[in-house]
Amino acid sequence: MSERGRGLWGDASRRLRRNRAAVASLAVLGLLVIASLVAPALSRFALDEVDWSLATLASPPSFANGHWFGTDSNGRDLFVRVWAGTQVSLLVALLATAVSLVIGVAWGATAGYLGGRVDDWMMRFVDVLYALPYMFFVIILTVAFGRSLFLIFLAIGAVGWLTMARIVRGQALALRRQPFVDAAITLGLPARRIIARHIVPNVAGTVIVYATLTVPQVILFESFLSFLGLGVQEPLTSLGRLVAEGAAEMESAPWQLLAPSAVLATILLCLNFLGDGLRDALDPRQRP
């Protein structure tokens, strides 16, 4: 590696940096992550502390009493809850995406590389799961195994890997005919090693792009589970849960909907812009 050419990654990061929307999204996301970690400490209220000094439990945003985003219907500070919820939503999204990534890439790369009958059966399995409604699985899993935070992301990730597996398999099918794979086979490398060292790194671009688009889907899905009352449980909260609670009070206490919705919408928009930017940067030909 004495000569350093412009590789895929250098090219991609150059193209990404030229995309103003994607760079701005990345910056905003960074700020949101920092805010979610730091902000709860700035307020003098705790996550599940009820402020009995208020005239009404659900009080609108005010600088005078220190409730910058107002309070929820139980008199708890919304500023703290929104940022704590942001932490949980981001955590669930990242972990669920990681789970679906690991299963999806392993499954897809194996099926695509081995091909033939193994591929047929592995992909038929995916097809059958595909036709089962997504929601059905997650609800069964969460109802069956309780509603711990850990299980929520495991459940979402465990059903989210199907699309990933399909995408990776398609790429692996094309890759296994490449000369460098033939070379690896000639060198006597076992299939497991070829998949791990030669197939997986080559699908990384597609995988990264799809992963950034999976994160917003997971956040939305977690918020849907929270809407059903199957999401994270008290005293923890998530953005989806806060939005669902706010939606129920939107006429009497609109700030309860506005604050978490604004953060949720910002995260989702930024992730979408970033995902689009990454897709254009890593694969300029393929646009949605």
Place this chain on the structure above:
Amino acid sequence: MIRYALRRLAGIVPTLFAIVTAAFFLMRLAPGGPFDEEQAVPPEISANLQAAYGLDQPVHLQYVRYLEGLLQGDLGPSFRMKDYRVTELIAAGLPVTLAIGATALALAVFAGVPLGLLAARRHNRWLDHAVMGVALVGIAVPNFVVAPLLALAFGVWLGWLPAAGWEAGRPEYLVLPAITLALPFIAYVARLTRGSLLEVLQSAYIRTARAKGLSSAAILRRHALKPTLLPVVSFLGPAAAALLTGSLVVEQVFGLPGVGRYFVQGAINRDYTLVMGMVVFYAALILLLNLAVDLLYGWLDPRIRHE
């Protein structure tokens, strides 16, 4: 073509069988049963209940019995809604769900495709950015936020449309739910159409059409439109299945008696037969729609030939 369609149609049967089997055993693997109550029920009563619904038999016998019923078009009795057969429940809710789902599907196609075409024609100008920006918002905002907002704005403040409820045959009750349901799909279709048209416009045959002096409207209509719709059509297959099986959120917010809520209610209540009924319905719909998509492909792109 017809032989291809028939062969695919026959192929649906084993897949559907595999799906029914997987769903049946998954449902039974989950701990808990439909008659678990908060309060302890005397063992005799719960034993009687189990026996009445055949739940005391070994699982494989229950499975065989379920399959026998299924072959005769009977989805079994609902475990939680006493005295109702699942077939009756689905038949009662389906007209509502289908009316709203079909309207939403039409909106997704007839609003999404033109918006996407418009954005692509004005590529990188402000109209393009505006349409794509709005589309992102449509995808990013969850429907349980959109639904109450629409109900509040058009139902309560403006009073133009009923905020909730359902009276069969009265179209004004259909508008808000259908729009709520359609919004993210309009957005996806617009994005797909735009991206696809931009790519199609790069092809050599479009350059040829331009070179022989066709107007850009004629190029779009005669040459570009059909290939542009290919990815849109493949998205619309599963999308149509999702729209036509209803949405719990939309039905709950607008107080509609559709089938969308059965999925969630059934899974939470362990109403095995109700969930199974919905799974069979959804899976059959998705398999048929995927077949329809493949057949449409052949019409949109003559290079794809089914033999």
